[in-house]
Amino acid sequence: MNSMQDTNIKLMECLLSWDPLGYGTDSYETEVVDVIEAVHRYDDRERLARRIQSIYEFSFEEIIPLPVCQKKASELLMIKNSGTCEL
Known part of the structure; x- marks a missing residue:
């Protein structure tokens, strides 16, 4: 399997x-x-967190607090940049 996959x-x-x-x-x-x-x-991280927040808000008409989105954005960027999920 290639690294992108x-x-x-x-x-x-991580998201599911x-x-x-x-x-x-x-x-x-x-x-x-x-x-x-x-x-x-x-x-x-900040732009990704705001994008995550807007994706979920659009679908569910509820706002996830930005600090929660920032934490998830950090985790996701760590996976993207290192290829591992250290939670």
Whole structure:
């Protein structure tokens, strides 16, 4: 498996286990795909966090607090930059 596929799988696993709004971890498939796209687009934690926040807000009309999004953005950028998820 190439490193991009491996990274995407790790990003997906990290996001699919996240339940930021309490709907259950199986409620966010569409958002996971959008967030993975954003991870590849942004290298800045703040911009990525705001994008994550807007993706979930658009879908669920609820706002995830920015510090929660910043923490997840940091984790995702760590995976993207190192290829591992250290949680």
